Amino acid sequence: MQTSAVIADKLAESAVMVRRCFLLLHKKGLIDQRKGPNGGAILKLPAKQIGLGDIYAASEDGWLTMNEPAITGLLKRATADGVQAMNDTTLAQVLKRIRKNSPGANGKNGAAHKRKATS
Secondary structure (H helix, E strand, O other): OEOHHHHHHHHOOOHHHHHHHHHHHHHOOOEEEEOOOOOEEEEOOOHHHOEHHHHHHHHHOOOOOOOOHHHHHHHHHHHHHHHHHHOOOEHHHHHHHHHHHOHHHHHHHHHHHHHHHHO
């Protein structure tokens, strides 16, 4: 379980924003939440099974809609195609990239990077 405060601190964001995201992700069944001193949120599925499209679909809430029937079908198809394309990348892949590029990871690869740059 991770609390909104811990995640907000790691992201340098507001805990309120993180809690709003938790609510959306919970409604779509991507996370479980528990209140109280030992509470927080946890993924319902392994990160390898959650695509970026799943996260987008949980958070977009139909903002790109129109009441024009001629366009509604096109927008739905474009959104579905976009979600499918985003699902080619999983949450686990994104986390791996973030960890690789984090300031702590640069210490491990910094010497090798400097050698490549001077070669």
